[in-house]
Amino acid sequence: MKKFVLLLVVLLVCFLWFFSGGSRSSFKLDYKLAKRDLGEFVKEPHSMGSKRQSRLADFVFNRLVADKLEARIQSFDAQVPIRKDQDGYGRAGNYKRTVKGYNVLGYLKMDKPSECIQMVGSHYDTKHIPGLRYVGANDSASSSALLFQLASHFKKNLGGLGCDLLFVWFDGEESVLDDWNTAERAPYGQQDNTYGSRYFVSQMKICGKTGAGKEQLCWREQLKKPIKELILIDMVGSQELKISLDRLSSDKMLERLKASAKNLGFDKYLDNTYTFVEDDHTPFRKAGIDAIDIIDFNNLDYWHKPGDEVKNISFRSIEIAGQIAVEMIENSQQ
Ligand SMILES: [Zn+2]
Numbered sequence: 001m002k003k004f005v006l007l008l009v010v011l012l013v014c015f016l017w018f019f020s021g022g023s024r025s026s027f028k029l030d031y032k033l034a035k036r037d038l039g040e041f042v043k044e045p046h047s048m049g050s051k052r053q054s055r056l057a058d059f060v061f062n063r064l065v066a067d068k069l070e071a072r073i074q075s076f077d078a079q080v081p082i083r084k085d086q087d088g089y090g091r092a093g094n095y096k097r098t099v100k101g102y103n104v105l106g107y108l109k110m111d112k113p114s115e116c117i118q119m120v121g122s123h124y125d126t127k128h129i130p131g132l133r134y135v136g137a138n139d140s141a142s143s144s145a146l147l148f149q150l151a152s153h154f155k156k157n158l159g160g161l162g163c164d165l166l167f168v169w170f171d172g173e174e175s176v177l178d179d180w181n182t183a184e185r186a187p188y189g190q191q192d193n194t195y196g197s198r199y200f201v202s203q204m205k206i207c208g209k210t211g212a213g214k215e216q217l218c219w220r221e222q223l224k225k226p227i228k229e230l231i232l233i234d235m236v237g238s239q240e241l242k243i244s245l246d247r248l249s250s251d252k253m254l255e256r257l258k259a260s261a262k263n264l265g266f267d268k269y270l271d272n273t274y275t276f277v278e279d280d281h282t283p284f285r286k287a288g289i290d291a292i293d294i295i296d297f298n299n300l301d302y303w304h305k306p307g308d309e310v311k312n313i314s315f316r317s318i319e320i321a322g323q324i325a326v327e328m329i330e331n332s333q334q
Helices: 002-022 031-041 051-066 137-156 195-209 251-263 282-286 315-332
Strands: 070-081 096-108 117-123 164-170 227-234 243-246 270-275 290-295
Touching: 031 051, 031 137, 031 315, 051 070, 051 096, 051 137, 051 164, 070 195, 096 137, 096 195, 117 137, 117 195, 117 315, 137 164, 137 227, 137 315, 164 195, 195 282, 227 315, 243 251, 243 290, 251 270, 251 290, 251 315, 282 290, 290 315
Parallel strands: 117 164, 117 227, 227 290, 243 270
Antiparallel strands: 070 096, 096 164
């Protein structure tokens, strides 16, 4: 009889564990695949408007199609300031030129009807740095490679999620001029960063938030659903991962980040002081959409400098960032 009771208890525990979501397989990074994807991003510098970047847009798109996600390239014209080291600077009134930008989107529909969109994003352009062959293994290949695997993870583990998932690779996060805010001063007088995310948000206002029905500007029907939030990931491949607590992120998402890290035993990978980081989540916050930036803005030895190369990347750090993101997404949707 005792054995029978014990068996019942064991069965009950298994049952509860299964239905509490414990059956979900945890996220594991396929290091070999991550290395291959990362290798594609770091072959050459690829700032917005470069030939290489338009090829990479196709690479991301094809990679998503191969993984059986609905994919789309959202192209846009960006007015960027002309640098001093490029022809044309200083001629009267000639401070801007137009380049093509490409956001790449991958959509994952839940197997049951859903009324919201959970976004996961990363930028995938590199900073143009005169005189340096800057390929950005950490900034921005680490998170760009991770996003593919988050997408395929959720494709296999949809159970329990309440929102559709939209993965976005943003173009043109980096400023064209050397410093992030230079262009806001005369003679340019414009914002010179986060081109792709600002464009995306401008389209969301028409399509996603207000549902005004401008079909040609929408990404099919899906963008009529409200965006629940954005989890942005950037620069997560350093050897000593220390994720920043960014004050420009939503407070409640910061709390969820901390709780998720704690659940995983990852407190040590979070910073314990707050900072301010502007990134592709900022346009979303300005539009009233919840967003967080999972970014390590502490390890900056190679940031926009020589050495941001694959040899200095920790794939374990990328995996940890991915596990935290997965935990955050699952915690938000139960
Ligand atoms: Zn950067």
